[in-house]
Amino acid sequence: MTGARRATIGRPREFDVDEALERAMRVFWEQGYEGASLTDLTAAMGITRTSMYAAFGNKEDLFRKAVERYSAGPAAYATRALEEPTARAVATAFLHGSVDTTTGPERPSGCLTVQGALAAAPADRAAQDLLADVRNDACARLEDRFRRARDEGDLPPTSDPGLLARFLMTVSGGIAVQAAGGAGRDELRKVADAALRNWPPA
Numbered sequence: 173m174t175g176a177r178r179a180t181i182g183r184p185r186e187f188d189v190d191e192a193l194e195r196a197m198r199v200f201w202e203q204g205y206e207g208a209s210l211t212d213l214t215a216a217m218g219i220t221r222t223s224m225y226a227a228f229g230n231k232e233d234l235f236r237k238a239v240e241r242y243s244a245g246p247a248a249y250a251t252r253a254l255e256e257p258t259a260r261a262v263a264t265a266f267l268h269g270s271v272d273t274t275t276g277p278e279r280p281s282g283c284l285t286v287q288g289a290l291a292a293a294p295a296d297r298a299a300q301d302l303l304a305d306v307r308n309d310a311c312a313r314l315e316d317r318f319r320r321a322r323d324e325g326d327l328p329p330t331s332d333p334g335l336l337a338r339f340l341m342t343v344s345g346g347i348a349v350q351a352a353g354g355a356g357r358d359e360l361r362k363v364a365d366a367a368l369r370n371w372p373p374a
Contacts, residue, residue: 213231242285
């Protein structure tokens with residue numbers, strides 16, 4: 173056997189890192205952090221554990237990267253909603269985006285940042301803390317946006333930006349749980365619209 177042939181055999185398997193991370197994200201989305209075993213992850217990614225560790229680190233590192241990908245991709249509606257011109261439009265875009273993301277026909281049902289922590293074991297505290305940070309950051313950004321809306325007269329002076337932000341996060345979280353349980357997009361859109369009827373007038 174020639175040296176070139178041996179080098180070919182010994183060369184690490186090449187794979188598309190971006191595609192592998194996308195597949196890992198979907199596994200975490202479907203199964204949560206604890207439910208996603210390394211066997212599940214590497215099988216979906218089409219790589220060995222050695223390759224996974226080399227490219228992404230351990231399971232916790234991989235999960236962090238998957239959550240970042242989820243936030244920048246499927247859950248980017250939360251950031252886009254903040255750019256809407258009025259507080260009501262922000263709230264509408266946020267809840268409708270939540271419904272559309274959690275009920276997509278070609279993606280897992282529910283929300284990675286909600287399902288990912290629902291069944292986490294105490295040993296998975298780092299994953300729970302990461303997801304709590306993601307949700308708290310989203311809530312804080314909504315609160316900032318609603319505070320600006322109140323200052324600009326788009327919300328009544330008596331409005332509580334923090335309460336409005338938490339209201340949206342709570343409804344959105346409920347939508348995610350219902351979607352994971354099989355509730356459909358049309359039904360959950362009606363739920364979102366019902367919640368929005370309680371939105372304070374400008």
